[in-house]
Amino acid sequence: MERKYDVIVIGAGNAGLAFACTATKNGLKTLLIERNVLPGGCATSFVRGRFEYESSLHELANVGTKENPGSVRQLFESYGADVNWVNEENAFRVIADGEDGYDATMPAGVEAFADKMEEIVEDSRDSVIALFDLAKKVEKAIAYMSQGKPDPEVLMKEHADFMCMASYSVDECLNALGMPKKAQNIVKTYWPYLGAATDKIDLAHYLIMMSRYVDGSPAMPLMKSHELSLALDKVIRENGGEIWYNTEVKEIITENGKAVGVKLENGEVYADFVVANCFPETAYSKMLPKEAVADKAVKLANARKKGELFFTVYLGLNRSAEELGIKDYSVFLFNSPDSLEQYNSMDNFDESFVIVNCLNTVIPTASPKGTCTLFLTTMLSERAWEGVNEENYKSIKNKIAKRMIELYEKKLSVSVKPYIEEIVISTPSTFARYLNTPHGTPYGYEVQPWDTMIARIMNLRNEQFNENLYFIGAHGDRADGYSSAYSNGNSTAGRILKEVKKNG
Ligand SMILES: Cc1cc2nc3c(=O)[nH]c(=O)nc-3n(C[C@H](O)[C@H](O)[C@H](O)COP(=O)(O)OP(=O)(O)OC[C@H]3O[C@@H](n4cnc5c(N)ncnc54)[C@H](O)[C@@H]3O)c2cc1C
Known part of the structure; x- marks a missing residue:
């Protein structure tokens, strides 16, 4: 050998x-x-x-x-x-259906994010700022712990806030900060990026991820x-x-x-x-x-528990983003303002949330002149796929894609279908074939x-x-x-x- x-x-x-x-x-x-x-x-x-x-x-x-x-x-x-690298100006736009629903476009940067939140939800600013301050402390504590063999005395002395709240879920943390409910819902928009419910995700995990998106100037190559x-x-x-x-x-x-x-x-x-x-x-x-x-x-x-399963529709449109009136890079479309209901929507093809991105709004040269691409993603639990078999796979796949496109058209008042030149649909099977992960989860x-x-x-x-x-x-x-x-x-x-x- x-x-x-x-x-x-x-x-x-x-x-x-x-x-x-x-x-x-x-x-x-x-x-x-x-x-x-x-x-x-x-x-x-x-x-x-x-x-x-x-x-x-x-x-x-x-x-x-x-x-x-x-x-x-x-x-x-x-x-x-x-x-x-090309940086993004906005963190996200989120549109949530339902009685207490909202349509909010949140800018990147902590101060801008907190100011915008105050405009939308009165008396929310202090708790939003407190959340990002806590995120910094959590990041420091995790960096210390990652060095190996953390000393409990150092943790208690130098990372006291983190130690007090480390076992909290995201929901418990936001409640403890006294954040108004609507602001909590908007702050929780990023949960699909971790694919777990906010009453279960630990605060450290969520805060680090969220502050890295809002405060860390997200970007695309x-x-x-x-x-x-x-x-x-x-x-x-x-x-x-x-x-x-x-x-x-x-x-x-x-x-x-x-x-x-x-x-x-x-x-x-x-x-x-x-x-x-x-x-x-x-x-x-x-x-x-x-x-x-x-x-x-x-x-x-x-x-x-294996991570959630992705379903993605890639569209090549024969009109530019401006011609179609597409302005947002990243839009989250939820069936409800409540993050637990959003999470549970992954069990149902007809209700699951959809995230839509138009890269041309940030990088105009992302597709040929006079065209643009749309990238629509939903996540579905393993439960949602029960009952799908070789016979109905194709029709279910097309049905999900159609619903996602029509939801975007309806919520954003943008016409998409007449301009589709290319369409590619990736299901969990596509991801499984390419990535070799169980059921195709990338998560x-x-x-x-x-x-x-x-x-x-x-x-x-x-x-x-x-x-x-x-x-x-x-x-x-x-x-x-x-x-x-x-x-x-x-x-x-x-x-x-x-x-x-x-x-x-
Ligand atoms: C549609 C979609 C949207 C996403 N959006 C985002 C986003 O906006 N932001 C973000 O941060 N993350 C996003 N993610 C998640 C992110 O892409 C993944 O979590 C991350 O890239 C996974 O990286 P990984 O190192 O685990 O490798 P993987 O991407 O899983 O790659 C593993 C590699 O190992 C190879 N391999 C496996 N077995 C073998 C073998 N036996 N021999 C040789 N090679 C093998 C595979 O072929 C593959 O190339 C998204 C994922 C998807 C699918």
Whole structure:
């Protein structure tokens, strides 16, 4: 057995790419293996007719500006990865149906966001500002905890506010801050980006995500998310790393439970460490030899709830955004102002919320002149798919897409259907085929009261069941999303580098 690499990475999703950048930058001999012919996993684009579609990115949190860079921009800069970032002015527009419904366009930036909220909901400003202050404290405390082995005394002394509220759900936190109900509802608009109900999401998780969108100057790459993935691919190669596309890892090879390499269609490759950008349960059920899989590992993977399933409609329209009267980049369309009802809407094809993005409003060159693209997303629970079979799949798929388009037309008073030149519909099966995740979820495991971001960070070591085998990705400690996956890939490389240093 010839060991050729320090580390083999299975999968070039966002986490795999960030891992490989950090590893190669620090001198680890790295091989990155990807099933698809392109890097990025979710972070890619595809072409139909004369349109190139962004495949997943609505917005990337915490990019910041050149003058005031956020953690994602800093990470890319530290790698020397060139990206043309385009910042967004507004955080979002949200339209919620129902008796206490609203139509609110919220700007990015804490002060502007709080001012706008005060305009919409009297006496809400102080509690909104208090929320963002708390978010800063939470971010500091989590950064401290992520360094490993946090000292309870330091936590109590230096992170007292965080310790008082750490166990709160989002709902409990907003109530404790005395925020008026309508302002709470608007503040909770981002919950689909975590795919969990606000009475269950831990405050740390939500606040970090929300403040990274509102305060962290969200952005998109000029050339769609493929630009990000290509920039990271280039860094890895320049640092001496190898990338094998169109190559699937079939098995993880172990010796006495310890990961030592991977099996491919035609051969084996060995390394000191194996890092998997795929779900733990996929590895336990399909890639590791039975005797190397700990019962505890399987129980934990089964106990976790898989993230929600995506359904996306990509439209290429033969009119410009201006001609069609489309002004907003990002609009959330909810069936109710109540976030629990919004969450439960995912059980029903006819009611699920829809998020619509028109990239041309931020990047006019995102499609050919005189055209624009629309990107409509809904999320549906596994329950919603019960009863769908080979016979009715196509008609249900078309029915969901039609409802989403018509909802947008009705709520925004924009005519879309007569101008559709291209239409692509991605169902959970499409995502499953491309990403190799269970049921196609791009969201890892849904956070639960027992499975919060803090619990995951504290249990990182306990959850490593095979020596020298690490998991990274949307199912990791930071959960779903681009910035979480980059951060998780980067920090896991840091853990392995420490290990290498310790062992000389
Ligand atoms: C429609 C949509 C919209 C989204 N919008 C946003 C958004 O606006 N903002 C945001 O932050 N996040 C968004 N997300 C979520 C975000 O894209 C994901 O959470 C994140 O990119 C997941 O990254 P990951 O590292 O887990 O890798 P994944 O994207 O899951 O990629 C894993 C990679 O591993 C490869 N792989 C798996 N098994 C093997 C194997 N055996 N051998 C070789 N390769 C393998 C796969 O082919 C894949 O390329 C969206 C997702 C979707 C689908």
